Amino acid sequence: MSLPTIRLDTLLTGRVQPFTRPGSQSAIDKQPxxxxxxxxxxxxxxxxxxxxxxxxxxxxxxxxxxxxxYARWADELGAHPLLRQPGAFGENFRTTGWSEHDVCLGDRIQVGTALLEVSLANKYLDNAPPLRR
Structure with a gap:
């Protein structure tokens, strides 16, 4: 099986700040x-x-x-300003060419000098990664 061409488009981080209700905090506002x-x-x-x-x-x-x-969300939500830039979903890595269709839990990927392992899938996805191929 050939692997897809993966491109790390954006690397994002965020700091904790007050969120929607009193006492709640979030760092979802990730910046490139x-x-x-x-x-x-x-x-x-x-x-x-x-x-x-x-x-x-x-x-x-x-x-x-x-x-x-992002395109699927734009179809559903319309031209929302958050969808025009990376980080709309609080992600640290935004990529092109790598989705749940290409990965399984336990897969490892080298990003720079770091070796990362897929350890969790979004439970709300219909096409979450399988446990093994």
Whole structure:
């Protein structure tokens, strides 16, 4: 099987800030970063998560979202301004050419000097990665 051509379009990080209700926090507002960032078992240097019960940690250290899904959301939501730029879904990596159709849980991918492993799929996706091929 040949692997798809994968391009890391944008690398994004965000800081925790107050969110919708009093006392809640979020770091969903990820902003593009230039150059290299250090990667640890807890994610990208300078990236934060507002609610560690559901985001972050070793199993959810880096959030990936493919550019290909943006078009589907634009069809559903219309010309929303957030969909004109990377980071609309709080992702750390926005790629072209790599989606749930191309990956399985446990797959590993080299990004710079970091070796990353797919450890979790979005449970809301109809086409979530299978456990193995």
């Amino acid at each position: 970063q230039q150059g290299q960032l250090k990667v640890s078992t807890l994610g990208l240097h300078g990236d934060e998560q507002g609610d560690l019960r559901v985001h972050g940690g070793v199993e959810k250290a880096i959030h990936h979202y493919p550019l290909e899904h």
